[in-house]
Amino acid sequence: MRLHYLELVLFSTYAELRAERARSYLGLLWWIIEPAMNMAVYYLVFAVILKSTQSDYVPFLLIGLTFWQWFKSCVSHGGYAIWQQLPLIRQVKLAPAVFPSVQVLADTLKFICILLLLVAILWASGYPPNVAYVGLVPVALVELVFAAGAAYVVAAVVPFLPDLRFIIEQVLQVLMFLSGVVFALDRVPEPLARWFALNPIAVLVDAARGILMQGRWPDWAALAQVALISCVLYAFGAFLIGRLTPRYVKLPT
Amino acid sequence: MSAIITLENVGVAFNAQLRVGSPRFWALEDVSLSLDRGDRLGVIGRNGAGKSTLLRTLAGIVAPDRGRLRREPVSCQLLSLALGFMPHLSGRDNAVLSGLMLGMRRREIVRRLPAILEFSELGDFFEQPISSYSTGMLMRLGFSVAMQVEPDVLLIDEVLAVGDAEFKEKSGAALRQRIHDGTTVVFVSHVDEQIRQVCNRALWIEHGRSVMHGKVDEVLAAYHAEPHAAAKHAPGA
Numbered sequence: 001m002r003l004h005y006l007e008l009v010l011f012s013t014y015a016e017l018r019a020e021r022a023r024s025y026l027g028l029l030w031w032i033i034e035p036a037m038n039m040a041v042y043y044l045v046f047a048v049i050l051k052s053t054q055s056d057y058v059p060f061l062l063i064g065l066t067f068w069q070w071f072k073s074c075v076s077h078g079g080y081a082i083w084q085q086l087p088l089i090r091q092v093k094l095a096p097a098v099f100p101s102v103q104v105l106a107d108t109l110k111f112i113c114i115l116l117l118l119v120a121i122l123w124a125s126g127y128p129p130n131v132a133y134v135g136l137v138p139v140a141l142v143e144l145v146f147a148a149g150a151a152y153v154v155a156a157v158v159p160f161l162p163d164l165r166f167i168i169e170q171v172l173q174v175l176m177f178l179s180g181v182v183f184a185l186d187r188v189p190e191p192l193a194r195w196f197a198l199n200p201i202a203v204l205v206d207a208a209r210g211i212l213m214q215g216r217w218p219d220w221a222a223l224a225q226v227a228l229i230s231c232v233l234y235a236f237g238a239f240l241i242g243r244l245t246p247r248y249v250k251l252p253t
Numbered sequence: 254m255s256a257i258i259t260l261e262n263v264g265v266a267f268n269a270q271l272r273v274g275s276p277r278f279w280a281l282e283d284v285s286l287s288l289d290r291g292d293r294l295g296v297i298g299r300n301g302a303g304k305s306t307l308l309r310t311l312a313g314i315v316a317p318d319r320g321r322l323r324r325e326p327v328s329c330q331l332l333s334l335a336l337g338f339m340p341h342l343s344g345r346d347n348a349v350l351s352g353l354m355l356g357m358r359r360r361e362i363v364r365r366l367p368a369i370l371e372f373s374e375l376g377d378f379f380e381q382p383i384s385s386y387s388t389g390m391l392m393r394l395g396f397s398v399a400m401q402v403e404p405d406v407l408l409i410d411e412v413l414a415v416g417d418a419e420f421k422e423k424s425g426a427a428l429r430q431r432i433h434d435g436t437t438v439v440f441v442s443h444v445d446e447q448i449r450q451v452c453n454r455a456l457w458i459e460h461g462r463s464v465m466h467g468k469v470d471e472v473l474a475a476y477h478a479e480p481h482a483a484a485k486h487a488p489g490a
Contacts (some may be wrong), residue, residue, distance in 0.1 A: 006355040015339055022341035022382065085276050094311050115269070129372055148468055246316045249309070250267045 005025060012102040017109065031110045032117060039065050042182055054184060056213060059122055063212055064095045064181040066118050067205050069071060071109035071147045072172055073235045077103040078163035080152025081170060082241070082248065083158045089248050096248060100155040122212055130215035138227075139207045139218055144198045152237025156244050159251055200226035255370045256287040256408065257327050257437065258311060263320035264461070265306055267483040277403060280306040284318070288406070295452030296443075298477055303461040304441040308408045311439060324335035326353045327437075330355065330404035332412065332428075334395035334419055347383055348398045372427070373397035373418045374420075392416045396424050405438045413440075413447060445473055 021027040042061055046052050054060065082089070088249055089096055100142045123129065158164050168185035176182070178200040196202055202220075210216035263284050265275040281303045288294060288311075296304050309315045310322065313329045337354040338347045348369050352362035370379050373393040383391060392415040414425030430436050433453055440451050448455060448469060455472035457465045465472050 004353070004356070004358055008361045011350060011359065015342055015346060018346065019339050019341040088337055088354070090309070090314065091331070092336055093356075094354060160271075194488055249315050252268050252270055 002051075005095060009098055009101045009105060009117045013100065013105045016106050020106075033049055035066070035069055035114050035187070036148060040071065046182055052183070057123065058165035059127060059213055060184070060209060061182060062118055062121065063209050066111070066114055067143065067208050068176055068179065069114075070107060071143060071150070071201055072176070073107040074104045075150045075154055075172060077107060077170065078148070079154030079158060080165065081151075081171070082155045083162060086159060086248060086251065088253075090253075091217050093112055095241075096155075096167065096245055097152065097238060098178065100151045100241075101148070104144075104151050107147075108144060119212070127213055130211075132215045132217050133217045135211050136208065138223060139204055139211070141202045141226045142200065142223060142230050145234050146204075146226070149230055149233030149237045150234075153233065154242055156240040159248055160244075175199075176203065178202070181205060198225070199221060200230055237245040255289070255325075256323075258286075258288040259327070260284055260317075260324040261309065261321040262288050263317040263322055264312055265303075265315055265489060270320060279461055280421075281310065282315075284461065284463045286456055286463060286466055288317045288437065288439065290405075290437055290453060291435055293440065295448035295455040296439060296441045296458065297443075297455060297472070298458040302458045303400045303456060304396075305410055306461075307458065308410055309408070310339070327405035328356070329408060331403050331408045331410065331443045332399050334399050334412065334415065335342060335391060336395075338383060338391075338395070340482075341382050342418075343381060344373070344379040344383055344386070344394050345370075348394065351395075351398045352401060355399070357402060363402065369401060371401070372400070379393050386405040389416050389420070393420055393424075396420075400424075400431070401462060402425055403436075403457075406439065407431065408409075408457060409438065409440045411442055413442075413451075428486040448473065464490055 025028060026033065037064055043058065046061065078100035081103045082096045085096070085099045086093070100154060119129070120228035152165070154168060178196070179185075179199055182200075185193075185196060185202060205224050207223060210218065226242050263281060264279055265281040266279045269275050269278040284303070286294070286309060296307060298304050306315065308331060310317060313324075313328050314331075315324075333355065336351050338351060342350065342440070345366065347361050348366060349359065352365075353359060372395075373379070373390075374403065375390060375394060378386065378390060383394065386394070396415050400464040411430075413428055416424060429451070442448050442451075454467065454470050455465075455469045455470050456463060457476050465475050
């Protein structure tokens with residue numbers, strides 16, 4: 001049974017990416033062009049116009065955005081997946097968790113492509129490869145669990161509250177600024193800083209920057225803490241979808 | 254013979270609207286039936302009587318909100334054409350995708366691809382995106398894939414045959430073959446003649462309630478004797 005779902009998720013992901021390629025002239029090139037344009041906008045605003053005084057701002061920004069955009073796409077694509085597939089869910093007996101999983105997996109594959117490009121850019125601009133790159137594996141795994149968990153929770157609820165769609169984008173925007181993606185969080189006062197350290201994205205982005213820019217290994221204690229938070233979120237999301245499954249088919253068409 | 258599926262006073266409610274405190278709408282109010290292995294049960298009733306909801310309840314897609322549903326460990330599958338098809342994918346990829354959604358394992362579908370290709374008569378089009386297909390071709394592919402699933406209980410909602418005249422004959426024959434090979438079938442139809450051909454028992458439901466359950470001829474006769482129910486389906490009406 002579980003293997004069957006794995007096969008379904010893998011093949012649906014392939015189908016999703018195939019279809020995406022067929023839907024535009026430039027096809028797969030958009031995987032790179034779209035995030036690159038997004039990064040260019042932030043670069044223009046924060047590096048060129050506002051003249052960020054932070055040293056190494058460009059790699060700082062690019063790494064932050066790469067890891068952030070992965071999370072964001074997982075939540076916004078995966079979060080709507082069950083809602084969008086309600087017609088299918090009404091027709092056949094399937095675990096609805098399949099649908100957000102497909103979106104998260106597709107966005108993860110795109111992230112890997114962008115990450116490879118990012119690493120190449122970093123090498124070219126004087127940040128050589130180093131042994132701490134190994135640390136990217138646990139960092140990315142924790143982010144995957146966290147993103148999947150967040151996507152599950154949103155996906156579970158959106159069919160009942162489609163209005164949430166208007167709020168989620170705003171919440172994500174706030175979360176981005178609270179996660180130190182476009183500017184450093186080194187000026188957060190102490191009592192608040194402790195809370196900020198519980199934000200998995202802030203910790204993960206910081207760890208990725210340390211690895212890619214300074215060859216610094218992640219702070220394992222902080223990583224373990226956000227790994228735990230991510231696992232709890234994932235379990236909660238999976239539980240929520242399981243719990244609500246009988247009710248999706250009863251929603252009005 | 255022992256029943257493989259039993260429904261006792263089953264009711265199924267849906268949310269009428271996406272509003273807080275919106276009333277629920279009972280698509281099935283009180284339906285009882287028992288299905289034995291090898292049974293071919295015809296379900297009749299007017300539009301909105303709850304026939305499709307009954308099939309989806311039997312398929313396990315919709316859970317009852319009241320009453321009892323007992324099911325032996327058997328697979329029940331709705332005959333679904335073109336389930337999960339994606340326009341930009343080839344016929345081959347869509348066959349695999351649809352097969353997976355219908356609960357088949359990948360290697361099982363891959364093994365059956367030659368049979369799907371042959372039955373659907375798509376030829377080279379099998380490798381083309383289905384967005385280039387005509388409606389008839391799409392139906393042929395959908396039917397060929399759906400027929401690969403071999404559930405213990407096959408649930409059919411109206412459709413017995415699809416496509417142009419020629420394929421209709423072929424698909425109808427394939428389905429009848431499946432039915433007469435001993436598959437347990439629940440068949441919803443508006444056409445008396447089809448119910449008579451296919452089924453050995455019939456269930457009449459009205460406003461979500463089972464009215465009569467028994468021999469095909471007796472149930473059809475009672476159904477047409479009721480002026481209200483028969484008005485719409487009387488022969489020649």
